[in-house]
Amino acid sequence: MVRFLELKGFYELERTIGCGGFAKVKLATHLATGEKVAIKIMDKALLGADLSRVKLEISALKSLCHDNICKLYEVIETETHIFLVMEYCSGGELFDHIVEKNRLTETESRTFFRQIVSAVAYLHSIGYAHRDLKPENILLDKHQNLKLIDFGLCAKPAGGMENPLFTSCGSPTYAAPELVQGKQYLGTEVDVWAMGVLLYALLVGALPFDDVNIDSLYKKILIGKYPEPSFLSSESLQLIRSMLQVDPKKRITIQEMLSHKWITFGILEPVQYFPRNNKNYQRDCIDVMASHYNVESRKIWQHLKKWKYDYSTSTYLLLVAKKKRGSSLKLNNLL
Numbered sequence: 039m040v041r042f043l044e045l046k047g048f049y050e051l052e053r054t055i056g057c058g059g060f061a062k063v064k065l066a067t068h069l070a071t072g073e074k075v076a077i078k079i080m081d082k083a084l085l086g087a088d089l090s091r092v093k094l095e096i097s098a099l100k101s102l103c104h105d106n107i108c109k110l111y112e113v114i115e116t117e118t119h120i121f122l123v124m125e126y127c128s129g130g131e132l133f134d135h136i137v138e139k140n141r142l143t144e145t146e147s148r149t150f151f152r153q154i155v156s157a158v159a160y161l162h163s164i165g166y167a168h169r170d171l172k173p174e175n176i177l178l179d180k181h182q183n184l185k186l187i188d189f190g191l192c193a194k195p196a197g198g199m200e201n202p203l204f205t206s207c208g209s210p211t212y213a214a215p216e217l218v219q220g221k222q223y224l225g226t227e228v229d230v231w232a233m234g235v236l237l238y239a240l241l242v243g244a245l246p247f248d249d250v251n252i253d254s255l256y257k258k259i260l261i262g263k264y265p266e267p268s269f270l271s272s273e274s275l276q277l278i279r280s281m282l283q284v285d286p287k288k289r290i291t292i293q294e295m296l297s298h299k300w301i302t303f304g305i306l307e308p309v310q311y312f313p314r315n316n317k318n319y320q321r322d323c324i325d326v327m328a329s330h331y332n333v334e335s336r337k338i339w340q341h342l343k344k345w346k347y348d349y350s351t352s353t354y355l356l357l358v359a360k361k362k363r364g365s366s367l368k369l370n371n372l373l
């Protein structure tokens with residue numbers, strides 16, 4: 039395996055867990071904390087024009103902080119590669135979870151779907167659209183919490199979400215009619231359509247629009263007709279119908295979804311989506327770092343406040359994650 043000298047002593051690379059077009063995702067260990075992480079490795083030579091899109095994703099990830107969005111811990115850029123050090127989501131893909139259970143109960147679907155709504159409402163509230171929402175991009179952590187991943191196609195149109203986007207992207211199965219028609223579209227409306235496909239997949243265990251032939255798939259999406267199994271409750275069906283509206287202007291908005299009667303059934307409170315305010319520093323984590331590096335806590339604090347997404351950032355964020363899990367706050371001596 040190619041030895042990345044820049045990671046030596048800080049991370050130990052393990053098996054590959056995913057590979058996409060120009061990126062590979064490997065499991066790794068963050069040596070100072072001993073915590074598992076996922077590292078997305080991109081070869082700059084292969085990136086070509088996509089380098090600017092990667093930069094866009096990185097700046098997006100740096101501003102995202104939400105329990106249901108995979109966390110970025112560190113960014114390492116060398117002459118030849120970019121490494122994104124991210125949260126390790128050991129539960130695998132939501133997709134595999136649905137397949138193994140055939141389909142989920144309404145209660146299970148609601149638990150998962152509320153987390154997706156929370157993450158997407160948060161994204162939209164800070165001016166981003168994901169634009170590639172699909173079960174493969176939704177992972178589970180070991181506590182069955184959902185984690186949204188792969189913001190490679192996310193967009194923040196200049197001048198806010200009201201401005202239309204053009205680039206057609208994402209996979210056609212989850213693509214909204216206006217997207218497959220190459221029309222102007224709003225990222226938020228396209229995300230709601232994809233969430234409709236997701237909710238259908240959770241409840242039915244199949245895709246609403248599916249066809250091996252891409253043209254007949256597009257026709258089905260444009261007609262917007264899909265099977266409505268009798269086991270679906272009328273509330274869930276009403277929600278799916280309001281999300282899979284061919285006319286984007288008739289489609290339910292994410293804000294309306296937050297308090298939809300199917301979404302709040304039995305829980306009676308709307309979905310919360312503002313990020314947990316973890317901007318207040320965890321004093322004990324800073325003190326552990328200060329004594330380990332033998333500097334004053336104030337120095338660590340001052341450095342962390344710059345959010346450079348360097349090894350100090352990843353060490354601090356992973357200590358916070360350890361503390362949240364109730365593990366001991368200790369750091370290993372790097373060789």
Ligand SMILES: COc1cc(O)cc(Nc2ccc(C(=O)Nc3ccccc3)c(OCCC[NH3+])c2)c1
Nearest residue numbers: 055056063076108124126127128130187188189190
């Ligand atoms: C913001 O989160 C992102 C952005 C991005 O561009 C890519 C990723 N990719 C990730 C991140 C984490 C995992 C992961 O932890 N996977 C995993 C771990 C243990 C068992 C099984 C899976 C990841 O997995 C890629 C394969 C899943 N299709 C991709 C996150």
